[in-house]
Amino acid sequence: MTSSNYNFDDLVERKDGNAVAQHGFKNYIFTEAQVAEFTYPDEELIPLWIADMAFASAPEIVDAIRQRLDNPIFGYTKILDSDFYKNFANWTRSRYDWTCKEEELLSTAGVIPALYSLIEYICDANDKIITFTPAYSYFKRSADYHNIDIVYSPLVNEQNEFCMDFDDFREKTKDPKVKLCIFCHPHNPTGRLWTEEELREFGNICIENNVTIISDEIHCDITRTGVHHTPLAKLFPENENIITCMAPSKSFNLAGLLFAIIIIPDERLRKTWKRKHYLFENPLGLAAAQAAYGKGGPWLSELSAYLDENFSFVKDYLAEYLPEAIFKVPEATYFAWLDMRAYFPKKENLTFYFAKHAGVILEGGNMFVADADGFMRLNLACPRSVLEEALERIVKVCK
Ligand SMILES: Cc1ncc(COP(=O)(O)O)c(C=O)c1O
Numbered sequence: 001m002t003s004s005n006y007n008f009d010d011l012v013e014r015k016d017g018n019a020v021a022q023h024g025f026k027n028y029i030f031t032e033a034q035v036a037e038f039t040y041p042d043e044e045l046i047p048l049w050i051a052d053m054a055f056a057s058a059p060e061i062v063d064a065i066r067q068r069l070d071n072p073i074f075g076y077t078k079i080l081d082s083d084f085y086k087n088f089a090n091w092t093r094s095r096y097d098w099t100c101k102e103e104e105l106l107s108t109a110g111v112i113p114a115l116y117s118l119i120e121y122i123c124d125a126n127d128k129i130i131t132f133t134p135a136y137s138y139f140k141r142s143a144d145y146h147n148i149d150i151v152y153s154p155l156v157n158e159q160n161e162f163c164m165d166f167d168d169f170r171e172k173t174k175d176p177k178v179k180l181c182i183f184c185h186p187h188n189p190t191g192r193l194w195t196e197e198e199l200r201e202f203g204n205i206c207i208e209n210n211v212t213i214i215s216d217e218i219h220c221d222i223t224r225t226g227v228h229h230t231p232l233a234k235l236f237p238e239n240e241n242i243i244t245c246m247a248p249s250k251s252f253n254l255a256g257l258l259f260a261i262i263i264i265p266d267e268r269l270r271k272t273w274k275r276k277h278y279l280f281e282n283p284l285g286l287a288a289a290q291a292a293y294g295k296g297g298p299w300l301s302e303l304s305a306y307l308d309e310n311f312s313f314v315k316d317y318l319a320e321y322l323p324e325a326i327f328k329v330p331e332a333t334y335f336a337w338l339d340m341r342a343y344f345p346k347k348e349n350l351t352f353y354f355a356k357h358a359g360v361i362l363e364g365g366n367m368f369v370a371d372a373d374g375f376m377r378l379n380l381a382c383p384r385s386v387l388e389e390a391l392e393r394i395v396k397v398c399k
Contacts, residue, residue, distance in 0.1 A: 006299055008306040009383050012056045021047040021054075025361050034352055040359025046390045049351075049361045051188070053253040053334070053381035057288075058299035061252055064291030065284050077283040079107055084290060088261065091293040092246075095221070098234040100244070100263040106273060107281055109258040111218050111245045114277075115142040115182065118243060118262075121272045122212055123148050127179040130172055130211070132164060134189055134368035134375070139182045139216075151178060154371045155190065160328045160339055162190040166201055173209040180212050185232055186219045189368050189377045190337045191330020193223060196230050203236050212241040218260070221251035223332040224311070225304050233263065240266040248292035251300060253381075259285030307334055310380040310387055317388075321395040334381040340364075341374035343398045350376045358393035 014022045025047070026035050038045070047054075056062075079085075082102065089099040108114040119142055123129065129143045133152040143150040153169040155162040172178065183202070186193040194202070206213050215232040223229055233242045247260035259282060264270045311329040314336050318325050324342030340350060350364035354376070364376030380387060 004302070006058070006302050008055050008303065009385065010056065011383055011385070012054065014054075021050050021052055025049060025355075029351060029361075029363070029367070030355065034356070037356050038359065039357060045355070045359045045361055046386060046393070047361045048379045048382065048387075048390055049363045049377075051250060051335075051379060052255050053379075054383060054386060055253060055303070055381060057253045058292070058296050060295040060299065061254070061288050061291045064287050064295075068284060068287035074283050077281045077286060078279060079281060079286065084286065087290055087293040092231070094297075096229060096231050096234065098231050100233070100265075104263045104265050104270070106262045106264060106270065106277075107286075108260050108262050108277065109282070110249070110255075111216055111247060111260050111262075112138050112142070114245060114260065114262045115139070115214065115216075116145060117273065117277050118214055119143060119146050119148060119180065121269060121276065122180050124179075126177060128175065128177045129180045129182060130169070130178050131182045131369075132169075132184070132187070133370040134372035135182075135370070136184055136188045136216070137367055137369060139184070140369045143182075149177075151175070152370050155187075155192075157339075160190075160326045160337065162187070162192050164194075164198060164202060166205065169202070170205050170209075173205055173211050178209070178211055180214065181206055183213050183215045183232065184219075185215055185217050186223070186229065186330075186332030188219060188333060189335050189363075189372070189375075191333040191335050193227060193229060193331035194232075196235060199230060199232050199235055203232060203239070203242070207236070207239060207241075210241075212243070214243045214245065216245045218245055218247050218250050219333045220246060221248075221300060222307070222334055223304065224329065225301075225308050227331045229332065233265070243269075248289045248296070252288070252292045252296055254285070254288050254292065257285035257288050258282050259289045307380060310334075310382075310384060311336065313384060313387065314378070314380060314391065317391050317395075321391075322398055325398075334379060336378040336380055338376050338378065339374065340376055340398075344374060346373045348374070350374070354394060354397070357397040358390075360390045360393055 085102045128149045130151045220229040244263040249255040326339035354360045
């Protein structure tokens, strides 16, 4: 499909030998011995794993970076004026009917480093963290790094429709050691966009039990057309213990520019953050973020329409060629979360299986912490032709 202003069918080559999607999986998700068993040559592998996109970023953003390059001084940079806040506040107001206060907005090189820092600032050695599973792996890794126990509340799955189990979650948060919940909204990997009702029940349980929430909303801009995200913090304006993470990185394919936003309403925690966290910005990342929130709306709308069609394509393709795979088009994210248990024994390492036999690099099973055996995640943020080829190869080795 060629959309009116941007072409998401374009096959954009990643010329950078350091592009993680293309070159970085070998020492990250596979051992050398596993890679040696791959049946496709490197140049034919299709990366549908890490959460960035195979699309060129918005030309409005690329132009802004170019303009910034015209001023060739890249010294220490920090958000000092209100321009960025105004842009970001306009963005969240128009999309979510919500804004944070200017003083609450902090920036960071990424949500991952922010998680590591926040756990250190919020938790003591004997505290526990709770999260829903399956989960984004860094939720566990950041807790493990600090030797903080992590408690899981498994999502309930009915035909790939995922819900929080509030009875289980309530019971587990009653443990006074549980201090922090790392919450993913929209949820990676399932793509669930929690409803206001669900968010209220979840939030109230945390408040009743004095549990601080990090609401990782990094995927919030990527929703199916017509579906609206509600920031958790919007529903609890008086509560200072909800930290919100947002970023232009997923929405506009800017992860390598290392810029994300952390909104911390609690003044004491903010002071700790400012005392301990590295406070400078990458000037190109900041220029890109400004342009993304200021001018990126039309590009994002067209991207969403393209992703909608990718999801429909996958749904139809699976219905025809892999009818036992359970899949539901998610409300948000560019991830398809597939239940493949009809085709594989629960313990099959799907990531390795498909890399080896189909030359498709995807993420599955225990890469998502727990409760994910037999499931795999496909990143659909790629041109349809790439997706079609990947699905063909996947189907071929499932039979
Ligand atoms: C839920 C979630 N949080 C955080 C990140 C990474 O954030 P960053 O690149 O800003 O460190 C990802 C990337 O996949 C993610 O899915």
